[in-house]
Amino acid sequence: MRGLNTYESFTAVINRVSIDARKADAIIATGDLVQDETRQGYERFRNAIGKLNVPVHCIPGNHDSPRIMAETLSKAPFHFCGTHAYGGWRLIMLNSAVRWDDGGRLEANQLKILESTLAKHPDDHVLVGLHHHPLPTGCRWLDGLGLRNSDEFFEIVDRFPNIRAVAWGHVHQAFETLRNDVLMLSTPSTGSQFLPDSDVFMMDSRPPAYRWIELHPDGSIETEVVWLS
Template sequence: MTTITEHPKSGRVIKVLQITDTHLFADGSGCLLGLNTEQSLDAVTAEVRAHHLPADLILATGDLVHDGTPAAYRRIFSHLKNFGLPVYCLPGNHDEARTLQHTLDDELIKYTEDAHLGNWHFIFLDSTIPDNEGAHLTPETLDMLETQLQSAPDSHTLVCLHHQPVPMGSRWLDTMAVDNADAFFRIIDRHPQVRGILWGHVHQTFDGLHKDIKLMSSPSTCIQFLPGSEDFAVDTANPGYRWLELYPDGRIETGVERIAALPGSVDLASNGY
């Protein structure tokens, strides 16, 4: 995979949107726990268009589709490319990374190791384990992270992955956290230019700190997991997305927005999927 460099005007704020865990199906009528995931994505993207455009790029941080099929990827890409922005994709545990990569059909949809915009460096890590819901960063991925960070010590850096590298406080969900997060943070701690770490997977909002590094997760565009739950549980919170403003001095301003009304209903009694 190659480095991608964009050239926004020097010295201005970079606006980023995170859209995650869309779980689309090849069939547009596909539902997850009773909710049509395409309809909920449509509602979220309408909210984005109403309140958070223009922007510079979109981060699609995994579980883009639910069934791993080329048709499902073509469906999600058709939604994302309509923004007319670069979209950087990461695989999640429900994705098929090779199918994702081979289905790319538009220059706006990107699958790469890193990107540069202004004085910001974005690094994209694959945390997935084939045929497993859990998370692991391979030696090759950790080496890539180290190499990328060494290559741009003067660029503020946002590291992105699908799975959470820190506990979320939910017993069942934390069984799927990155299982070698200590090795990950040893690398991060050697490079003071890292300003933020961003992930999906957890279908809920998280804002925290590792030393002075922002830690962030975002709601899914479909169903939400109940924070703090011991076992699988669905929350009544609505779908949403995260916006980030990346400043030339390395500061990150960020927030989460949710749609006002759910386009359908969710099976709150479900014990998993």
Template sequence: MQSEAKNYSKLKNDSVRLVQMTDPHLFADPESQLLGVNTAQSFNAVLDTFIASNYQADLLLATGDISQDYSPDSYQQFADYVTKLDLPCHYLPGNHDDPRLMNLHMQGDHMFGHQRIIIGEWQILMLDSTVRGKPGGFMAQDQFELIDGAIKSEPNKHTLLVMHHNPVLVKCKWLDQHCMSNGDVFLEQVGQYPQVKGILWGHVHQAYDSEYQGAHGIVSLMATPSTCIQFKPKSPYFALDGLQPGYRLLELGSDGSIQTQVYRVAGDRFSPDNEASGY
């Protein structure tokens, strides 16, 4: 990931409009399935659903677990699939990703691995919460330093923090074992910055919307469904949900407000293997 900022121009009072897609779990073979769901087909169904909405987004944020098999082809296919959106795509790694292969093969004029994005009245920080070889996450010191330096360099910008792992527990006992292990410390530290207005992640394969009381006001907490399989909310054991793949739209107001909603593919086309006991 690149530490220099990627800048986009917006009129001063314009909102920043984002689409987040996460956890596609693609394979080198586009016919491969994850727990009964063809992940290439489900990802493309999400892309097509978003296109049909005619939402005029500025950027696509891809928040990790791009690949399921660590293959170069899975990353290149992701880059190829998202060209149909005609949007800049900013990505970060998840625990199923190989960051080196990701950066080598997520290529194209529309693909960006920058950790800092400056657009309108906002700064978006794409953070790396992964721990090599482990499903759970941890926010390392260099990422805290990135946040501090970025905010000090743009103190008048509202800030959205984006990562793969959940910094709060989502009340799925089996899944919460694989959260960001220093999430409490992370929230306490970033909650000290008045610029931080929202925290956005993937990983949990379900929608989640909550709030954190920071030192200077409310911080929005948001997780987004996967573009493939869904985990059943509040389940103590591994369980899949029958809800369809989805994505999240965010409108970041020039006043620091965040309006957001999750959308899903219509119908019941993608049905997981409910006999699965893990993946």
């Protein structure tokens, strides 16, 4: 894609993760896993990342096939959307993909999962994952392709003080900000990156990357983007 062999860059990221001195408890894959939407592509993803031998939480992006993804990535250690507990932390993984739209939307059933899970687990620290950015990231061309009903999303988020972080993919760049004490994070791609703060579509020369997120028992978070040189 655009001159890059994305399977090679993806496996280079997996290899780098495998030698990270920190051992991950889980991986969050925030969508756009296989652009050509083939079953073989998801099987390649599954074989490559499965070597890390930890749970992998997958959500679909605008370039995925949610149907094939659910069929190939629902058996342990893979999880397709849904909620999962790790100690005092809970992940809520939402599907914001809309067929034939590069922007995203959380349909009523996803908003219901978010709200009911938060209501049921008020004592858990929560990280929410979705593919599309729910707030502007500074790239004007991308900001028209974010979460289209972010007002409905934040109406729920703002009612639950135990949400600690929201993490997404889609934007191919690193982004971090605090919104009402909630850490808002995007993670660069395992392939090529987009140029931050650009009004029009521009590629960035930065390398593939992944994000480390350390979730502490007291609800605090440390995070860092690891770029492959």
